[in-house]
Amino acid sequence: MYMSRRVQDYFEFVSPRWDVMRKSLYGEEVREAVLHAVRVKPFDTVLDVGAGTGFLTEAAAKIASKVIALDFSRGMSEEAIATMGSGNVEFRIGSAESMPFQDSSVDVVIGNMVLHHCPHPEIAISEMARVLKTGGRIAISDLQEHGYEWLRQEHADLWLGFKMENVAVMMMENGLDNVKTETLSFCCSSVQEGQQAKIPMFLASALKRG
Numbered sequence: 585m586y587m588s589r590r591v592q593d594y595f596e597f598v599s600p601r602w603d604v605m606r607k608s609l610y611g612e613e614v615r616e617a618v619l620h621a622v623r624v625k626p627f628d629t630v631l632d633v634g635a636g637t638g639f640l641t642e643a644a645a646k647i648a649s650k651v652i653a654l655d656f657s658r659g660m661s662e663e664a665i666a667t668m669g670s671g672n673v674e675f676r677i678g679s680a681e682s683m684p685f686q687d688s689s690v691d692v693v694i695g696n697m698v699l700h701h702c703p704h705p706e707i708a709i710s711e712m713a714r715v716l717k718t719g720g721r722i723a724i725s726d727l728q729e730h731g732y733e734w735l736r737q738e739h740a741d742l743w744l745g746f747k748m749e750n751v752a753v754m755m756m757e758n759g760l761d762n763v764k765t766e767t768l769s770f771c772c773s774s775v776q777e778g779q780q781a782k783i784p785m786f787l788a789s790a791l792k793r794g
Contacts, residue, residue, distance in 0.1 A: 619644060632652065634701070658677055751788045759792065
């Protein structure tokens with residue numbers, strides 16, 4: 585499974601200015617919520633799915649022994665490398681729906697704003713569950729369901745957010761337990777006429793039990 589060419593082209597195009605764009609969309613509290621939910625430990629191997637320019641990666645790398653930053657956009661990964669170097673971060677190019685990793689190979693999976701760019705979000709979640717070790721933790725944040733169709737063009741969104749209960753079901757169907765969902769802060773995006781769309785985000789977390 586591969587990401588949409590339109591989505592890939594979009595992120596290659598915006599990668600040089602993505603960090604500036606991201607700050608106008610959502611804040612540090614999203615990163616804090618994701619990392620708090622998985623409680624990264626010093627000996628963990630963490631997989632950041634759809635890592636982009638390293639919004640979650642950089643913070644996780646300050647705690648974990650190893651972070652794998654997976655993104656389908658070479659441009660976004662290059663921006664991340666330029667910002668933080670390699671160190672204990674391994675940068676990989678690949679799709680969230682077909683991850684180049686073995687089963688049960690990471691302790692923690694994190695991701696932010698990746699699901700709504702996946703052609704098949706349920707496959708992305710199944711892949712996240714597949715690579716997670718027994719006892720591992722997962723937390724992903726994204727947009728709640730909304731009706732702003734123009735985001736398909738402006739940000740190459742494939743999905744107009746998700747109902748939190750649907751994400752929870754996808755997690756449970758893939759063998760994840762202790763599934764929790766909660767509302768996060770709003771994501772804002774500008775419209776051509778100077779208006780702003782305020783879309784609530786969500787955090788979904790779970791454990792992989794044996």
